[in-house]
Amino acid sequence: MIKVFKFGGASVKDADGVKNLIKVLNETGNNNKLIVVSAMGKTTNALEVVVKDYLESAKVPDSLEIVKDYHRNIIEGLFHSDQAPVWFRIETLFTELENFLEHNKSTQYDFVYDQIVSYGELISTTIVSEYLNFQNIPTNWLDARDLIKTDNTYRDAQVDWNSTQERIQATVDPKKLNIIQGFIASDPNNFTTTLGREGSDYSAAIMAYCLNAENVTIWKDVPGVLNADPRFFSKAQLLNKISYEEAIELAFYGASVIHPKTLQPLQRKEIPLFVRSFLNPSEEGTAVSKGKTIHPEIPCFIVKKDQVLISLSSLDFSFMVEENISEIFRLFHQYQMKVDLIQNSAISFRVCVDNRFNHLEDLIQHLKARFKVSYKTGVSLYTIRHFSQQAIDELEKDKNVLLKQLTQNTVQLVTEN
Ligand code: ASP
DSSP states (O other): OOEOOOEGGGGGGHHHHHHHHHHHHHOOOSSSSEEOOOOOOTHHHHHHHHHHHHHHHSSTTTTHHHHHHHHHHHHHHHOTTTHHHHHHHHHHHHHHHHHHHHOOOOOOOOHHHHHHHHHHHHHHHHHHHHHHHHHTTTHHHHHHHHHHHBBBBBTOOOBBHHHHHHHHHHHHTTTTTEEEESSSEEEETEEEEEETTTTTHHHHHHHHHHOOOOEEEESSSSOOOOOOOTTTSSOOOOEEEHHHHHHHHHHHTTTTSGGGGHHHHHHHOOOEEEESSSTTTTSSOEESSSSSSSSOOEEEEEEEEEEEEEEESSSSSSOOOOOHHHHHHHHHTTTOOOEEEEEEEEEEEEEEOOTTTTTTTHHHHHTTTTTTEEEEEEEEEEEEEEEOHHHHHHTTOOOOOOEEESSSSSEEEOOOO
């Protein structure tokens, strides 16, 4: 049975990272694999700058040179020869991208974004695959746009499962070492789409689901899934085992280690997911599978920074009931706001949202026509799963709490910063 490995940007951020990927493959076996690779290092962010500059200037922006230089350096660190076939393939991709920039007429941000940003993954998989071939490890390089079909919701494309399944099963050779881009796909007109930031985990899950894979491993620069993000909490601890349900909850509340859409396809077929360290590939990391909720049983802390707390009440003394609330949600949907937390009373409605697509101003204007509105940007949303009073006290200690909500397993706090 085939196994799916996913390597994120941090694992291939430089030549040493690519060499380490081979070390991981050598230690775990080269065949019967499909490896899903993200763009190298912070390339997606760098390409987002290219998109912005391009839409402002309508010409090939200088910022593209940064992306080119970064990849050329990595290639030089790996191949030591300017005759290696990788150069031709990479320069062809850059030329293709420049052709798009020169000839494209669309000014639609989301469409242009996907056509440009997808090159991060096309380039990374080409370099990794060429390097594996160069090391006498033959690979089967696949273009995710031929395999994963989606609708045309650019930047947040929705998978067409039937046609995707058919294509994946017809194309992937389970005996080989297959390599494919994460994050990218294509729409019915064959324009490139993307699955949302950090979407490569989801790509791995799509591939595993369609191939009935034995398991999926996400290789990370942390030992596995921790009970807290070490950037914000000292004393983070490794979780050895988590159930699918628990992992879905954690990802939903914002634990950034697994993309939220990743888990449900795996759960459906009971395909285990491992999160392991690419620096210590012999360590076990975290297993997400059927069974016990969480081991060890400790509180899990999740923080989402830079959220918006919106408070609404009616202008005409009416209560906040079905009619008002359904209108509010329609607007959240229209402006692509992700709702993290809701609290309502007879006359007020408070909600914490993620302004991912930068539509806050428009939303507020629209809401003001019908409601009394106040809002606060830059707030933080803390979630504790399996909380204890001590965990809450510790978190609240030095913070100004704006809103607090408790359910049986989860407490959520919105704080000033
Ligand atoms: N390269 C994409 C991103 O940075 C997808 C991924 O890494 O999962 O969001």
